Amino acid sequence: MTSEENTLETAVAALHAAQEAVHAARRILTAAIVAAYRAGEPVAGISERTGQDITSIRNLLAASRSSRQG
Template sequence: MTGEEDVLKRAVVQLQTAEAAVIQARRNLTAAITTERRAGVSVADLALRTGKSRTDIRNLLSVIGL
């Protein structure tokens, strides 16, 4: 195995690790938004606090049935 192949393999592993972290972060954000919405926080406030649009928040809530 060449040094270039090692570099490529390491880069692939790093990418896979980062992708897994992004997926988990999205799950965590969805859970937090769900909890906050159930506690009565408005869609507008959730959008402001997360940096997402109101449409994004509404779509996420719609998918989970809120």
């Protein structure tokens, strides 16, 4: 294998690791958002604290409810 092939494989491995980390972080964030909402925090407050727009928070909460029902 050449140095360029090793670099490409290393970059792919780094990308996969980063994608896994992003997925894990999203799961943690989703759980925290759901917990905050269940604790009575308004969607607008969650939106401010997370930097996400209100529609995204509402969609996440709706998806979370539907995934538990199915």
